[in-house]
Amino acid sequence: MLRHSNKPFGPLIVMVCAPMHVKLSPARMWATNTITAILDHGKSMDDVLADGHGFSAMEPRDRALARAIAGTVLRRLGQVDAVLATYLTKPLPAKAGLMRAILRCATAEILFLRSPAFAIVSEAVSLAASKGKTRAFRHLANAVLRKVATEGPERLENFALTENIPPWLRDSWTKAYGPECVEQAAAILAEDQPTDLTVLKKMLEWSKQLNGQVLGPQTLRIDAADRQSGDVTKWPGFSDGAWQVQDAAAALPALILNVQSGETVVDLCAAPGGKSAQLAASGAQVTAVERSQSRLERLDENMKRLGLNVQSVCADANEWAPKTPVDAVLVDAPCTATGIFRRHPDVLVLKNEKQVRDLADKQFAILTAATHMLRVGGRLVYCVCSAQVEEGEDIIARALKELPVRPVSIDKDNLPYGQEFVDGYSMRIPPGAWHETGGLDAFFMAVLTRQ
Numbered sequence: 001m002l003r004h005s006n007k008p009f010g011p012l013i014v015m016v017c018a019p020m021h022v023k024l025s026p027a028r029m030w031a032t033n034t035i036t037a038i039l040d041h042g043k044s045m046d047d048v049l050a051d052g053h054g055f056s057a058m059e060p061r062d063r064a065l066a067r068a069i070a071g072t073v074l075r076r077l078g079q080v081d082a083v084l085a086t087y088l089t090k091p092l093p094a095k096a097g098l099m100r101a102i103l104r105c106a107t108a109e110i111l112f113l114r115s116p117a118f119a120i121v122s123e124a125v126s127l128a129a130s131k132g133k134t135r136a137f138r139h140l141a142n143a144v145l146r147k148v149a150t151e152g153p154e155r156l157e158n159f160a161l162t163e164n165i166p167p168w169l170r171d172s173w174t175k176a177y178g179p180e181c182v183e184q185a186a187a188i189l190a191e192d193q194p195t196d197l198t199v200l201k202k203m204l205e206w207s208k209q210l211n212g213q214v215l216g217p218q219t220l221r222i223d224a225a226d227r228q229s230g231d232v233t234k235w236p237g238f239s240d241g242a243w244q245v246q247d248a249a250a251a252l253p254a255l256i257l258n259v260q261s262g263e264t265v266v267d268l269c270a271a272p273g274g275k276s277a278q279l280a281a282s283g284a285q286v287t288a289v290e291r292s293q294s295r296l297e298r299l300d301e302n303m304k305r306l307g308l309n310v311q312s313v314c315a316d317a318n319e320w321a322p323k324t325p326v327d328a329v330l331v332d333a334p335c336t337a338t339g340i341f342r343r344h345p346d347v348l349v350l351k352n353e354k355q356v357r358d359l360a361d362k363q364f365a366i367l368t369a370a371t372h373m374l375r376v377g378g379r380l381v382y383c384v385c386s387a388q389v390e391e392g393e394d395i396i397a398r399a400l401k402e403l404p405v406r407p408v409s410i411d412k413d414n415l416p417y418g419q420e421f422v423d424g425y426s427m428r429i430p431p432g433a434w435h436e437t438g439g440l441d442a443f444f445m446a447v448l449t450r451q
């Protein structure tokens with residue numbers, strides 16, 4: 001949300017030079033440390049949250065503010081940096097430590113969150129003054145952030161939402177899907193996202209209790225404004241094992257595999273088990289193969305909570321094989337995950353073109369291994385939550401030339417939603433899809449059969 005009203009400063013701003021009088025909020029300190037960890041040290045938000053960094057020790061109100069600030073910096077990074085650059089005559093030196101993050105967090109909060117600007121500037125200056133490396137920059141912080149508070153909203157008008165998507169992704173998405181797609185993706189990126197659930201039991205009951213929008217027999221969308229709390233484990237039905245959090249796009253690969261009760265199915269690269277759960281709930285005999293032991297433990301916990309029977313195996317998909325060929329395989333290949341930028345905006349800064357190139361051979365190798373697990377006539381779905389054609393369309397084009405497989409048309413009538421993305425045997429959900437109705441993760445998926 002844009003905050004265009006400016007508060008006059010006057011005497012209040014003088015107080016920011018007396019840092020000892022200002023109590024530093026844990027939320028703003030956490031956001032500053034998190035933004036430094038992600039933007040300067042390449043950590044993901046999930047890494048930061050897993051490491052703790054004091055997040056769970058905060059009061060719920062502070063946790064909400066901390067996430068809002070860090071999330072807004074990541075969703076609006078291009079615009080935040082562009083506005084800041086108009087006031088910084090030269091870039092901050094590397095020895096400025098957390099200073100860049102202090103400025104980014106305060107700017108994001110002033111421009112986009114509804115907090116009083118004087119308090120934000122005051123705290124940012126105090127935070128700068130409280131640390132050895134940033135102390136020397138406290139006067140600069142005061143001057144720059146006062147400008148951001150008074151002139152920033154107007155300056156912001158010069159910088160389009162598309163600035164928040166890194167240039168390499170803007171280029172790649174424009175080339176693959178056209179310029180509107182980048183604008184739509186940028187619009188989605190700036191918004192709070194709904195939460196999608198795959199409901200495996202008693203849809204009618206839980207859809208009412210959760211006040212969700214029913215997208216399909218098992219897919220429920222909870223509007224961001226209707227969320228009861230950020231902690232999904234406290235929502236009705238979670239402890240009953242009735243549903244799992246899963247984007248509506250991520251639910252589609254298991255649907256197009258169309259497994260029947262009793263079929264033998266291998267879910268390759270399976271943790272944390274979103275797709276294994278769907279397959280097992282259809283009555284299939286599912287073996288979930290995952291390389292990471294800790295992630296496999298999460299899969300086991302999830303299956304236990306959901307009351308589903310899945311055989312889990314800790315193994316590399318390239319080395320493991322079933323004892324006998326199976327009816328179906330789902331390959332959710334490791335990818336750059338650029339398609340999940342709506343809820344994980346850190347992917348936009350953490351991923352690059354080299355990673356896209358480096359993954360292609362790994363993805364093709366896993367797909368090759370998967371085809372050898374299938375009986376003749378067995379079905380396979382290959383999918384990636386990447387918006388990059390190199391990880392989706394290009395892998396399948398190569399498979400059709402080099403592997404003993406042929407494509408199978410997707411039956412649109414079997415899909416509860418998303419028919420508009422079906423193109424023969426594949427589905428491409430581009431970034432920016434459903435931009436007017438809450439968004440959908442970008443995904444690629446294709447159905448093949450073993451010859």
Ligand SMILES: C[S@@+](CC[C@H](N)C(=O)[O-])C[C@H]1O[C@@H](n2cnc3c(N)ncnc32)[C@H](O)[C@@H]1O
Pocket residue numbers: 268269270271272273274275276289290291292295315316317318332333334335366
């Ligand atoms: C996109 S995630 C899978 C999400 C999962 N299918 C779901 O729906 O919940 C990719 C997973 O592949 C695993 N992985 C990566 N390379 C692998 C390999 N060679 N063999 C097995 N698992 C692998 C990663 O540890 C990660 O858990």
